[in-house]
Amino acid sequence: MSEVHKPIPHINGDNKEFWAGCKDHELRFQKCKTCGHVRWPASFICPICYSKEIEWIVSGGKGKVYTFIVYHVAYDRAFESDLPYVVADVELEEGPRLVTNIVGCRPDEVRCEMPVEVMWQDITEEFSLPKFKPRSQTI
Amino acid sequence: MLLERNADDAVFGHFGAAAGYALAARRAMHTMRTGPETWKHIAVGQRKWANLNPAAALYDRPMTSEDYYDARWVVEPFRLFDICLMTDGGRAMIITSTERARDLRHPPVLIMGVGQHNPSCDVHQATHLAGPTGAKKAGEMALRMAGITVNDIDACEIYDCFTYTVEITLQDYGFFGPGEGKDWFKNGTLEPGGRMPVNTSGGQLSEGYYMGLTPLSEAAMQLMGRCEARQLGPGTNTKSPEILLCSDNGGILQTHSCIVLRRS
Numbered sequence: 001m002s003e004v005h006k007p008i009p010h011i012n013g014d015n016k017e018f019w020a021g022c023k024d025h026e027l028r029f030q031k032c033k034t035c036g037h038v039r040w041p042a043s044f045i046c047p048i049c050y051s052k053e054i055e056w057i058v059s060g061g062k063g064k065v066y067t068f069i070v071y072h073v074a075y076d077r078a079f080e081s082d083l084p085y086v087v088a089d090v091e092l093e094e095g096p097r098l099v100t101n102i103v104g105c106r107p108d109e110v111r112c113e114m115p116v117e118v119m120w121q122d123i124t125e126e127f128s129l130p131k132f133k134p135r136s137q138t139i
Numbered sequence: 140m141l142l143e144r145n146a147d148d149a150v151f152g153h154f155g156a157a158a159g160y161a162l163a164a165r166r167a168m169h170t171m172r173t174g175p176e177t178w179k180h181i182a183v184g185q186r187k188w189a190n191l192n193p194a195a196a197l198y199d200r201p202m203t204s205e206d207y208y209d210a211r212w213v214v215e216p217f218r219l220f221d222i223c224l225m226t227d228g229g230r231a232m233i234i235t236s237t238e239r240a241r242d243l244r245h246p247p248v249l250i251m252g253v254g255q256h257n258p259s260c261d262v263h264q265a266t267h268l269a270g271p272t273g274a275k276k277a278g279e280m281a282l283r284m285a286g287i288t289v290n291d292i293d294a295c296e297i298y299d300c301f302t303y304t305v306e307i308t309l310q311d312y313g314f315f316g317p318g319e320g321k322d323w324f325k326n327g328t329l330e331p332g333g334r335m336p337v338n339t340s341g342g343q344l345s346e347g348y349y350m351g352l353t354p355l356s357e358a359a360m361q362l363m364g365r366c367e368a369r370q371l372g373p374g375t376n377t378k379s380p381e382i383l384l385c386s387d388n389g390g391i392l393q394t395h396s397c398i399v400l401r402r403s
Contacts (some may be wrong), residue, residue: 006150008150067165067166069161070214071152071215073213075154078152087148089162099147112169113169129151
């Protein structure tokens with residue numbers, strides 16, 4: 001019930017394709033057609049080579065925890081019932097790092113470099129959030 | 140800015156500066172084995188300076204290592220005492236020519252060197268969270284301009300929004316190697332009587348948060364000899380200060396300034 005009071009994604013011209021992808025349970029990122037850099041956050045120009053030529057790729061949704069924190073204080077009351085919850089910076093195999101939540105395990109089980117994979121949380125009819133859960137280490 | 144509900148990260152419940160620096164601190168725990176056992180020396184040591192400073196918000200509140208560990212988590216790995224105070228107030232400094240300064244009531248403090256470096260990159264894509272931060276190049280610039288090395292520094296006034304910020308800043312300035320802070324801070328290094336006093340007013344952790352002016356104004360006051368009970372020198376069993384190093388940083392380790400001051 002408190003979910004409805006949580007913030008929803010703030011859409012702009014750069015990120016609307018990303019959030020449209022999330023609705024379809026796909027992690028879409030811009031890839032520079034000139035230098036191949038896969039980037040996040042979305043932007044109209046490549047931060048590496050300044051090219052404006054892009055294609056959108058779909059991430060396999062696998063990555064590892066680059067860093068993470070455990071919230072014991074709700075800076076926004078909508079998150080109070082989630083405490084303690086984990087915010088992590090997940091490094092995807094394609095390169096970009098994404099701020100997200102780690103779910104599916106206890107906060108004290110999360111580690112840096114832990115392998116994770118995407119799972120989807122549909123928060124409204126319009127929006128689905130990419131969150132991550134531990135994955136067993138396989139090839 | 141950091142608490143906006145329409146920021147990209149708000150949907151995941153990610154808000155604020157403490158959380159941003161906590162992400163950096165956690166990465167540093169992974170790469171260089173730092174953590175609360177290092178940061179407690181900073182929190183506890185700075186509090187000892189605050190206990191000598193009647194203007195400090197926590198002047199009459201001693202703190203032990205046990206108090207540090209007993210404090211509640213805020214955003215793990217930060218406990219309450221890893222985090223700066225929130226303060227209503229202000230600080231001001233007059234910057235003028237040495238010629239004009241001669242007529243002022245207090246002896247002037249001279250600027251020997253300044254440096255800035257701004258990694259800028261958003262924390263979520265940054266590769267500098269566990270150092271080197273902007274402090275490395277900014278520190279090199281300031282020391283080069285001053286014509287000195289860190290060995291010439293008598294004390295430091297470091298921007299301490301969080302305990303970890305003090306560790307990574309001193310590390311990047313070259314006081315110790317990556318991960319060596321745990322040993323460097325031991326045995327009261329930064330405390331009254333220590334060999335390298337740091338944040339002698341109590342800093343933003345224990346005196347008050349006036350952004351970059353907490354460290355900078357304290358450095359100037361120390362070099363003018365106006366710090367009474369906490370004055371560096373024989374009274375606090377520390378070296379009489381000739382040269383002090385100060386830092387400031389902004390964003391989540393995205394901007395950094397370093398300034399070297401000396402007594403006139």
